[in-house]
Amino acid sequence: MTRGGRWLRRALPFAVSGAILAALVARVDAGAMARELHARALLVLGAAILAYGAVSLGLEAVSLVRITAAARARLALATCARLKAASYPLSLLHYGLGAAAMTLLLHRRARLGVSNAAGMVLLLSSLDLGVLLALGATGALLLGTEGPALRAGVVGGAVLAIVGGFALLRAPIPLGPFERLRGLAFFDALRHASTRLLAELALLRLLFVLAFVALGAAALAAFDVSVPPGDLLVGVAVVALVAALPIALSGLGTGQAAFVVLFRPWADPERLLACSLALSAGLIAMRAVLGLVFAREFTREAFDATRGGAA
Helix, strand or coil, rough: HHHHHHHHHHHHHHHHHHHCCCHHHHCHHHHHHHHHHHHHHHHHHHHHHHHHHHHHHHHHHHHHHHHHHHHCCCCCCCCCCCCHHHHHHHHHHCCCHHHHHHHHHHHHHHCHHHHHHHHHHHHHHHHHHHHHHHHHHHHHHCCCCCCCCCHHHHHHHHHHHHHHHHHHHHCCCCCCHHHEEEEEEEHHHHHCCHHHHHHHHHHHHHHHHHHHHHHHHHHHHHHHHHHHHHHHHHHHHHHHHCCCCCCHHCCCHHHHHHHHHCCEEEEEEEEHHHHHHHHHHHHHHHHHHHHHHHHHHHHHHHHHHHHHCCC
């Protein structure tokens, strides 16, 4: 790829986010949206984001402790929390960069091979995607009034994709020309994790997603938007799935568009857009601060070696 092509690829998420946000703001009353950002709503939302940050980072840390312990790597809970926090800033720029940062940190601190560390990150990401797809597929079935066969196909396709992928990787039979691909160290975590570990990790990732649903509920409540529990669960899950698409910067724009569309039966676009923008801004700020606080994790070995030499 040429240098110009690389710059274009890097600039694309910024362009997508900017274009979608500009289109959304152009369709609403900007003054009315600004008035929705009052102090009470922002204080309630800020407290909810801080609580979510603590809970979600704790669940991430427990997940990392469990998955690395299966590879006989002993990492303390606090260490895993620091490693995950250190990866936040890069994940804000692009999900793939965050995954690469987490892989590097596990490789260094847990003394794991790069492929094995990447496989662990892939396993957790796959479980997250599986939970979101399952809830999103449920949303396709429950939301809307037409096309039951299509919605049933979406549900069935999502379930088959999730379960089938794991089954193929863990199948005790040879896969012919695909056996060499399945045998890569990159897939070791998915292939060799015990059923009990997979169940524990799936539960942890479900709690992680439900924590985000709770944050979405708190954000809507802070802006006086009341959504029925079932629609809330489905809507927030779909918003998270759309925002996770690696086409926009930290889900900005794509997440707001999905938020406004899914929750428009319960509030006007100005209030929903204000709520979604405040939520995204708060999450980005929280993760950026945590990332800066623990950025030293990337250079800890160098600092330790320097102190050791000085001693």
